[in-house]
Amino acid sequence: MGTFEKVLDWLVKLLRLLGSLALVAIMLLTTADVVMRAFGSPILGAVDMVGLLAVVVLACAMPYTQMERGHVGVDILVQRMSERSQAILDAVTSTVSLILFALVAWQMWLYAGELAAKGEVSMTVQMRMHPYIYLVSVCFGVLCAVLLLHVAQFVGKAVKR
Amino acid sequence: MSPATLGVIGTIVLVALFFTRMPVAYVMTLVGFVGFSYIVSGSAGLKLLARDFYDVYSSYGLTVIPMFVLMGQLAFNAGIGRRLYDCAYAFIGHIRGGLAMATVAACCGFGTVSGSSPGTAATFAVVGLPEMKRYGYGGRLAGGSVASGGSLGMLMPPSVVLIVYGILTEQSIGKLFVAGIVPALFISVLFILAISLYTWLDPSQGAAGEWVPWTEKIRSLSKLGETLFIFAIVMGGLFTGWFTPGEAGAVGAFGVLATALSRRTLTWPGFVKSCFETLRTSCMILLLVAGAVIFGHFLAVTRLPFELASWVAGLNMPPWGIMIVIIVVYLIGGCFIDALALIMLTIPIFFPLVESLQYNPVWFGVIIVLVTQMGVITPPVGINVYVVNGIDRSISLGDIFIGSLPFLLALILGTLAILAVPDIALYLPNKMY
Numbered sequence: 001m002g003t004f005e006k007v008l009d010w011l012v013k014l015l016r017l018l019g020s021l022a023l024v025a026i027m028l029l030t031t032a033d034v035v036m037r038a039f040g041s042p043i044l045g046a047v048d049m050v051g052l053l054a055v056v057v058l059a060c061a062m063p064y065t066q067m068e069r070g071h072v073g074v075d076i077l078v079q080r081m082s083e084r085s086q087a088i089l090d091a092v093t094s095t096v097s098l099i100l101f102a103l104v105a106w107q108m109w110l111y112a113g114e115l116a117a118k119g120e121v122s123m124t125v126q127m128r129m130h131p132y133i134y135l136v137s138v139c140f141g142v143l144c145a146v147l148l149l150h151v152a153q154f155v156g157k158a159v160k161r
Numbered sequence: 162m163s164p165a166t167l168g169v170i171g172t173i174v175l176v177a178l179f180f181t182r183m184p185v186a187y188v189m190t191l192v193g194f195v196g197f198s199y200i201v202s203g204s205a206g207l208k209l210l211a212r213d214f215y216d217v218y219s220s221y222g223l224t225v226i227p228m229f230v231l232m233g234q235l236a237f238n239a240g241i242g243r244r245l246y247d248c249a250y251a252f253i254g255h256i257r258g259g260l261a262m263a264t265v266a267a268c269c270g271f272g273t274v275s276g277s278s279p280g281t282a283a284t285f286a287v288v289g290l291p292e293m294k295r296y297g298y299g300g301r302l303a304g305g306s307v308a309s310g311g312s313l314g315m316l317m318p319p320s321v322v323l324i325v326y327g328i329l330t331e332q333s334i335g336k337l338f339v340a341g342i343v344p345a346l347f348i349s350v351l352f353i354l355a356i357s358l359y360t361w362l363d364p365s366q367g368a369a370g371e372w373v374p375w376t377e378k379i380r381s382l383s384k385l386g387e388t389l390f391i392f393a394i395v396m397g398g399l400f401t402g403w404f405t406p407g408e409a410g411a412v413g414a415f416g417v418l419a420t421a422l423s424r425r426t427l428t429w430p431g432f433v434k435s436c437f438e439t440l441r442t443s444c445m446i447l448l449l450v451a452g453a454v455i456f457g458h459f460l461a462v463t464r465l466p467f468e469l470a471s472w473v474a475g476l477n478m479p480p481w482g483i484m485i486v487i488i489v490v491y492l493i494g495g496c497f498i499d500a501l502a503l504i505m506l507t508i509p510i511f512f513p514l515v516e517s518l519q520y521n522p523v524w525f526g527v528i529i530v531l532v533t534q535m536g537v538i539t540p541p542v543g544i545n546v547y548v549v550n551g552i553d554r555s556i557s558l559g560d561i562f563i564g565s566l567p568f569l570l571a572l573i574l575g576t577l578a579i580l581a582v583p584d585i586a587l588y589l590p591n592k593m594y
Contacts, residue, residue: 020436023227027418030228030411034404047221050407054224055215061444070441071184071448072502078182093183100191107211133215 008145012063015142019060022053029053048122055132059139066146084158091154098147105140112137164200168463171196175456175506185502186445189452196459209458217451221407223328227443228410229319232417233275234438238431239421242284244384245270250292251373251381258360258367260296261306262353264289268310269349270385272317273392274417276324277442278500278537282311282545286552299366300556302359305538305564308545309352309572312534317345318396319410322501322533325450326526329457329508333523334406335399339590340523341530344579348531351571359567387420400593446501453505460509470514480518484580487511488532495536500544503536504529524579527586531576538565 033046065071078086112133120129171192178188190210198206217223236242249263249270256262267289268281275281285307293303315322318338327334360367373381395413398404404412421427460466473483494503515525537545539562546561579585 016437016440019440020433023231023436023439026224027228027231027411027414030408031415034398034408034412038403050224050411051219051221054227055218057227057440058218058444058447061440062448064437065441065444065448068441070445071186072445073182073184074179075182077180089181093181093187096191097183097187100187100194103194103207104210104214107207108215111208111211111215132219136215136218 005149008142008149009067011142012067012146015060015139016064019057019064022056022060026050026053026057045122045127048127052122052127052129052132055136059136062139063142063146066143066150087154087157091151091158094147094151094154098144098151101140101147102144105137105144108133108137108140164463165465165468167196167200168460168465171459171463172465184448185506186448186452189449189456189502189506193452193455193457193459197455197462200459200462209455213455213458214451217447217454220328223447223450225324225334225407225410226321226446227439228407228414229276229321229324230280230442230446231435231439232319232410232414233277233280233314234435234442235414235417235421235427235432236271236274237280237284238435239417239424239427241274241388241417241421242267242271242288245388246285246288246292248381248384250370251378254370255372257364257369258302258356259370260289260293260298261302261356261360261367264293264306265310265313265349265352265356268307268313269317269345270388272314272345273319274388274413275314276319276321278312278315278534279544279548280311280442281314282308282537282548283552285311286549290549290553290556293367294555296370297368299363299564300560301564302356302366303564304546304549304553304556304561305566305568306352306356308543308549308561309538309565309568311545311548312537312572313345313349313352316341316348316527316530316534318342319406319413320530321446322504322530323526324406325446325501326504326508326529328450329453329505330512330522330526332526333594336523336590336594337526338396338399338406339593340527340586343589344527344531344575344586347578347585348534348572348575351575352568355567355571387417387424390420391416449502449505453502453509456506457509466510466513469510470517473514474517480520481580483514483518484520484528487515488528488576491529491532492535492539495533496539500533500536504533521583521587523590524583524586527579528576531572531579535569535572535576538562538569 029046030050033043036042078089112130115133116130121127122129175188175192179185194206194210197209245267246263249266250260253259253262264285268285271281271284289307290303318341320341323337323341324334327337391413394416395409398412399406399409491503516522537543546558546565549561550556550558
């Protein structure tokens with residue numbers, strides 16, 4: 001368990017860094033594009049690039065957000081349950097989420113392959129899109145790994161004593 | 162079983178699953194996927210999952226959100242809130258309840274660089290609360306004014322709620338933004354009136370602060386500089402068509418970063434924290450959008466929203482009656498579910514209805530933000546109240562909820578006024594577009 005957790009933690013932080021870099025890149029690229037446009041020479045393909053960078057930002061943020069448990073949920077009912085029941089319920093819902101996002105990761109991978117075969121490219125500067133979709137698929141995979149870790153933690157809590 | 166019945170069952174299952182504490186975004190994705198697969202086919206459902214997620218992540222309109230979140234985060238970590246507060250304090254701090262009023266005014270100002278209400282509440286829980294406590298303000302007024310004032314962050318443009326609404330309903334985001342300005346000022350004035358009434362009834366809640374001489378007052382105006390500058394660039398660029406809403410967020414974030422760096426008010430750890438927080442918040446919002454889109458596709462194949470719209474149309478209720486019912490649904494729902502999640506969940510159901518009643522969609526967007534503002538300060542899940550309590554544990558949740566009551570009344574009054582006189586919201590956008 002120790003190594004799995006360590007590797008996963010490292011991976012989540014790596015993706016977080018990649019996402020932050022993409023975030024800053026969007027800001028700088030868009031600002032440069034807007035300023036250049038005022039001088040009559042916009043950056044060619046800036047819009048395409050920003051679109052793909054946004055995909056990188058959001059995909060990379062998913063495992064981190066799950067790790068931090070940053071999603072909103074309704075806990076007014078669950079709070080009244082015993083610690084153990086809470087852990088069991090959380091283990092079940094996390095397992096369901098895990099299966100759901102494993103399906104998404106798998107489908108995303110197929111979708112990327114489909115677009116690669118068709119040679120789909122972005123609108124103005126013909127950038128290839130499928131590498132980014134593969135990245136999204138991988139990020140969903142890492143999200144599943146984080147969920148697996150959480151399931152293990154909840155199960156651990158449920159069987160304690 | 163008719164598809165519409167399946168739609169109703171799906172919605173009930175959805176609400177039931179919410180209460181298991183499973184993230185709202187995940188529940189919407191799950192129910193939408195299973196329901197869609199059941200009605201259409203399993204392979205179509207699987208395809209829908211990948212397409213909808215990718216479409217949301219790559220949607221140009223939605224790239225707006227991380228940039229506006231980043232702008233607010235940078236503004237928070239660069240101490241812009243503190244400077245706005247200092248200026249407002251210099252002018253109205255000396256009157257009874259003046260510090261609370263200054264908090265509301267500064268929240269309204271901070272709303273021009275921040276698009277979210279918990280973000281604004283967090284800023285002033287750090288900036289305004291300690292000042293109010295120093296002057297012996299009661300926890301109720303102090304906590305209530307920060308939690309409620311913070312809700313102005315999502316009405317004053319830029320506004321994440323209005324962006325999401327605009328994308329889901331295909332309305333012009335620029336137009337929605339302009340429509341938020343006058344109502345935000347109007348609600349701020351009502352909040353300030355509520356404070357003066359509150360402290361008139363119970364003077365112990367808000368003692369007057371120190372008188373600030375006029376020379377100081379004038380000098381403090383310079384603290385508004387950066388905010389006005391950024392607001393002017395972002396809104397000006399949007400209205401003159403120099404850049405799109407997506408670009409406005411990036412330019413605004415850059416503007417905040419540039420002014421913060423030139424004043425040396427942003428540290429490297431502050432910058433890194435801004436980035437990480439932005440990733441987290443954006444991901445939370447965008448997963449909610451993706452979940453709502455998938456759930457919306459399921460509802461669309463059940464035809465439930467359309468059947469509901471035609472059923473309501475057949476009731477022969479006056480349109481304003483239906484509007485009141487919708488608002489009550491939001492008020493009650495807002496007590497239990499996160500505001501943004503609620504909006505995304507209900508837009509596919511209510512928007513066709515509102516359209517069929519021929520209400521102005523921009524005006525409805527403003528009304529939705531107003532009822533959402535009520536949702537963030539009402540128990541049991543008023544997010545702003547939790548944010549304030551999370552930052553200052555010495556004020557109990559109960560006190561902040563009670564302290565928010567006068568503001569809730571002000572919000573209800575304001576909403577009724579905007580319902581009766583749509584021009585409060587629509588005059589400016591009609592004039593400019």
